[in-house]
Amino acid sequence: MAEGALARPRVARRVATGWLLPLLVTLFFLSGMSALIYQVLWLRLLALVFGVTIWAASAVLASFMGGLALGSFLAGRLVDRARRPLLWFGVAEGLVGLAALATPGALSAVEWLYTALYPILPPSLGPLTAVRFGLSFAVLVVPATLMGATLPIVVKSSLARGAGLGERVSLLYATNTAGAILGTLLAGFYLVGSIGISASFVLAAAVNGVIALTAIVGSLVLDLDRPDAERATLEWHADEPAARPSVTPRVRRIVLIVFTVSGLTSLAQEVIWFRVLILFQQVTTYAFTIMLASFLAGIAIGSYVVTPLMRRRLDWVWLLAVVELLIGIVSLLSLALLTWIYGGVGQLETLLSQPLAGTLTLAAVASFLVIFPATLLMGIAFPIGLRLWIADDGADSTRTGERIGVFYSLNVVGAILGSILAGFLLLPALGSQLSLTLVSGLSLLGGLLVLTALPRSPQVIGVGAGSVVAFFALALLTPSPFDAVVGYRHTGDQILWRDEGVQTTVTVHQAPNGNRLLLLDGFAQAGDDPGSAAFHRLIGHLPMVLHPEPKEALVIGLGGGVTAGAVAEHSRAHVDVVELSGGVVRGSEWFRHVNADVLHRPNAQLRVDDGRNFLLLTRKRYDVITADLIWPFNAGSGNLYAAEYFQLARNALRDDGIMLQWIGAKSDAQYKLVMRTFLSVFPDATLWFRGGLLVGTKRPLQLSRAAIERHLRDPELREPLRSVGITDFDTLLSMYWTGPDELRQYVGLGPILTDDRPMVEYFLSLPPDEPVADLSGYRREPQRHLAP
Structure with missing residues (x-):
């Protein structure tokens, strides 16, 4: 009982x-x-x-x-x-x-x-x-x-x-x-x-x-x-069956060292993979999301794969050595996979009828094939390493939690060092191919170090030597993935200059027709063809001409320097130019023939910084604020289209200041969203140049014929203004499209872009793409804005 x-x-x-x-x-x-x-x-x-x-x-x-x-x-x-x-x-x-x-x-x-x-x-x-x-x-x-x-x-x-x-x-x-x-x-x-x-x-x-x-x-x-x-x-x-594995203190020390270095190599590889893969994809938030999910998927599936094996009696030290060696080889092999992917892109694109579906599918396929194999092995290795570190052949088992904490924390410390090492040292100094080769080599060395914990045998020596030979063969034979993607996207172009910097990868191409292109992460940002250069100049000249006497101007984004150069051609004004990437600054030197040699003009001052952060911190007040062409749906660019950004710009304007904003939308929903947001901060905004440019002011815009004609008579400005179609007062007025009342009627009620809801950057949350609605019915004459 x-x-x-x-x-x-x-x-x-x-x-x-x-x-x-x-x-x-x-x-x-x-x-x-x-x-x-x-x-x-x-x-x-x-x-x-x-x-x-x-x-x-x-x-x-x-x-x-x-x-x-x-x-x-x-x-x-x-x-x-x-x-x-x-x-x-x-x-x-x-x-x-x-x-x-x-x-x-x-x-x-x-x-x-x-x-x-x-x-x-x-x-x-x-x-x-x-x-x-x-x-x-x-x-x-x-x-x-x-x-x-x-x-x-x-x-x-x-x-x-x-x-x-x-x-x-x-x-x-x-x-x-x-x-x-x-x-x-x-x-x-x-x-x-x-x-x-x-x-x-x-x-x-x-x-x-x-x-x-x-x-x-x-x-x-x-x-x-x-x-x-x-x-x-x-x-x-x-x-x-495995009972308590026999692990010596030396093996445990080796395992701890290897997994501290493993944290470094895994995050360094993630940084390098992301930098290379983004050349293959459009720089959107979704592309980065897919890449991160692919990285995590390999780790998760690898850990699941090894789970049923953990109860078996296996030589875990030998298995860990093999897995670490494979991580080094497979990581390097990912560069060859990239080259193969670029060759198959054309066939894949023909199977995809929707552009958005094609973009996301290509991102998923490329990310999975490049990242997943190595991270699968990383996911297998982590539980094995932790098992070996915890087991110590009879020591106090009640210290399991402490050992897990030490193991995981050192792995994370290695990851911190890896992200810093790859982003700030390796990529700028060595480029993506050599950086990935070096980091993959560290993984290979980790496997070789684990092999030293095993009794010397022909099998151990053969595996170690074979791994080293295979690694060096791959390192010598693998083509540059950067050259492969450039060859696919820009066939016939000559690469004049390339910079894999800490912020972005910048290249300057010369097309077969002789035109130059500035590319950021594989996509064109600026060029010297006449049409593109004229539009960039207009974005600089228009607000400077609309203001009666601009003395301080701010340009967000340098690009090829054409917009900033146009602003700086107004020599009586001091111009601050804020550019995020040092590589873009260096690349703009290839466009001195169209950017008025802006970086060497005495009235222009460059600052390498985030444009929005500059507006948050500056105490200066400007007569004119304009920006280079920045697509709103690119990753991170939504910050420059939010109401809070426009408010920072408004705060930095003098009372008679002018802000010009390129709308940059590709669909009707995006177009109205950007316009509605701008109107929420600049209620007296006006629309210019075929409906593509918004002009914001703190008070209703006043167009003074005398002030504008004074700009037009300036001998330094006469030719630059003529090159963008501004030859007299009437040609300037012809660029006017409509005023604030008509704009509010056009956009109607609806959401605006905010820091809390950056919908234009997360464009899948918007209605399906539709062409921008016809604005011709809203066009008005600019008489209401003429100064008496």
């Missing part, structure tokens, strides 16, 4: 703990999903304050990943003392949600502090980057640290379940990464564009709330509080 009574609680406990692993898998999946949603949102919000320069973005990313490393390390040291790790997992997830919800408020404080500190900082890049890093870390340290804590805690929670440790780690890691894929796709394809950033924060925080509540209740209901000794006996299940 008493014996049966004792058996029933044991059976009940066994049934209860049987639910634990499925519960943890579900919760950790949701945790990964919310974490990647937050990462997308944080990068976007902080870019609004710090700019979209690579320096600012890297400061944000390093801060986020630094928090992950710190959280993993601290939690690993503390979780082994916790009697209810599942309870603490729930608490951590709840705090993540609360900290994330506080982000917008914290960001407002950071923006105020950033703008307050800026005037007293030295003008060099170093102090500014240090401040950006410090403020980014202040915003992200709490939620990122809590996120980093979850892996050691959730694995420790799973120790109350009788499955093999290696299998559990592999399954949980794969599940969390799978959730991250879903979070990436949700944020990138739906949430930001459809419901906005604020609502996305609330949704992700609600997911954290569900995780927290479920984990806390589960901890209490399942009653998983166990003495440490009992928990230790469950770490290696008795019926697991």
Whole structure:
């Protein structure tokens, strides 16, 4: 009787703990999903304050990943003392949600502090980057640290379940990464564009709330509080064939070194892959989303593939060595795959009738074929390495959480170093091909280092030597993917100059007809053909002529320098030019024959910075603000079409100042969205030049014949103005299209572009593409704007 009574609680406990692993898998999946949603949102919000320069973005990313490393390390040291790790997992997830919800408020404080500190900082890049890093870390340290804590805690929670440790780690890691894929796709394809950033924060925080509540209740209901000794006996299940693997301290040290370097190589490869792949795709938010999802998919599937093997008695050191060697070889092989993809693009495009479908499909195919094979192997390697690091042949098993924390945090520290190394040193110095070769070589060296932990044998020596020979053969035979994509997209062009800089890849081509093109990440940004150059000049000259006496002008974006050069031809005005990419600045020197040699004119001053960030921080006031042609749907460009950006520009204008904005829309929905947004900030806006240019003023536009004719009589300006069709007062008026009342009637009621909902950049949230509606019925004469 008493014996049966004792058996029933044991059976009940066994049934209860049987639910634990499925519960943890579900919760950790949701945790990964919310974490990647937050990462997308944080990068976007902080870019609004710090700019979209690579320096600012890297400061944000390093801060986020630094928090992950710190959280993993601290939690690993503390979780082994916790009697209810599942309870603490729930608490951590709840705090993540609360900290994330506080982000917008914290960001407002950071923006105020950033703008307050800026005037007293030295003008060099170093102090500014240090401040950006410090403020980014202040915003992200709490939620990122809590996120980093979850892996050691959730694995420790799973120790109350009788499955093999290696299998559990592999399954949980794969599940969390799978959730991250879903979070990436949700944020990138739906949430930001459809419901906005604020609502996305609330949704992700609600997911954290569900995780927290479920984990806390589960901890209490399942009653998983166990003495440490009992928990230790469950770490290696008795019926697991592999039992406790024999791993020497030397092997464990090698594994830790290899996976610290592995973190470095994986993030460095991600940076390089993204830079090369974007040459093949249009630079949209969706392209980056697809590339990130492909990277995560390989890791998730690799971890799932290895999960059932973790219960077997295998030579895990040998297997890890082979996988690491393959990572090095397959990573280098990705360059050859790129060349093959470029050759097959034409055939693939013919199968796709819709341009959008074609763009996204090409992005998915290229990303999957290039990134997935190597990341699949990375996903296989991580659980194996963690298993070997945790196992130590008889040491205290109650330190499992601490060991997981050390392993994961060092892997993340390596990842931080890898992203910085690739973006700031390797790509600018070596270019994409040599950079990927070097980083892949580090992965190969990691595999060779693991081989040294094995007894020397002909098999070990043969595998090591064969891997080295195969790697060097690939390095010598693989063609440049950059040359391949340029040859496909621009057949017959001669490459005059190329710069793979920290911000973007810039090239200058000469077409067979002799015209030059400036390309950013493989797509044309500017050129010297007469039609393109004339339109760029008009964007510079028109606002300068409309203003009676411009003395201070600002140009956002340099491009080929033609717009900035046109503004600078008004020699009585001082011109500030703000350009994001140093490579573009260097590339513009190839267009001195059409850009009025703007960078060498005494009245022009260049600043390499984010244009919106410059407007946020500047205390100058301008008579004219204009911008080079920037497509609104390109990744990061939506920041320059939001109402908040237009408000920053309005604040930087003098009372009689003029802002010119190119609409740059490809569909009716985009066109009306940009126009409606501009009108919300400049209610007296007017439309010019075939409906393509908006002119914003703080008060109703007044056109003074005397002032305009004074510009036209200037001998320095007569020929430049004639080249854009402005020969007299009447030809200028002929460019006028319509006024603010007609514009409001045309666009009607509807949403506007905001930082919270950058719909034009997330264009899948807009109605299907339709041609811009006919504006001829709204055209009016400009008499109402003529000064008396």
